[in-house]
Amino acid sequence: MAYSYAGRVIVITGGAGDIGMALAREIAPRGARVVLVDIRGERAERSAASLAVHPSAGGGHTGLGCDLTQRAQVEALIARIEREFGRIDVLVNNAGMTSSERFAERSVESIERELTVNLTAPLVLTRLAIPLLENSTDPRIISTVSLGGVFPLGETPIYTASKFGLRGAMLSIGLDLAQRGIRVGSVLPSATDTRMLRQEAIEAGNSLQFQDPPQPPARVARSMMSLLDRPRLEAYPRIGESRLLRAVMTMPNVLPRLLPMFRKRGDRGMARFMRELAARGDIVQTEAGWALAEGEAHPELGSPAPEARP
Structure with a gap:
């Protein structure tokens, strides 16, 4: 049966980001009362005011x-x-961050922060929210994990570690909280056309995620909504892609031989994405190189302003 949004209080972290807003725009006209939570308070307020x-x-x-x-x-x-x-x-754990810095060059502080944002923070929020969830007649928890929680991304091991951990935690929490009547599910998207991914592209970040053209945030939002219509532990916006990666991970020792092939395809995909961004006007050429058209550093990369990243 289709989930009834009428009068429901739905809290979305990373709410002012691309995926958070894609979800909010879908559910607000259906009767939900949306609470957008974001480190950028003013942007969260403006985004909430823009919803139907x-x-x-x-x-x-x-x-x-x-x-x-x-x-x-x-x-x-x-x-x-x-x-x-x-x-x-419904609590939607959607906030997250990443960094384009390679592991051998990162500061210990940046490693600790990324693990905190991506793993510890959603677990703490989920735990503290349980009393309010139990006040609902049909409590749900949805978390944005990532295919990076299934397949190791060589350029971003801390992101991979946090998403592997979050996936496992939410599977365990889903089994545990079912006894309390709280249904838990996670969505595991691959690369999604968000502002953060665009920043990663211009910084020549993780090319492995560009095997296929990035999907629109609305596709991830619809996958989240499918967890409400049909509760289950996990949903994959691109099921074919997820099956391939999950199959590869049954034989992790083949990764050193397979990754060079994946990386070559990813490099080509990243180059195509860059050309598309330039054609759309989302990035501009400056004296220092490519930059986001807004002229702002992306909050997930180098400052404490996390939002959604698949």
């Missing part, structure tokens, strides 16, 4: 600023949601 408000929502949408790596801020977030809504019907 359905009569069955019972009020407008809310944008809240919160650094999910700060325990006090997370506790304050939960307290505010409890005061204003009394419950959470």
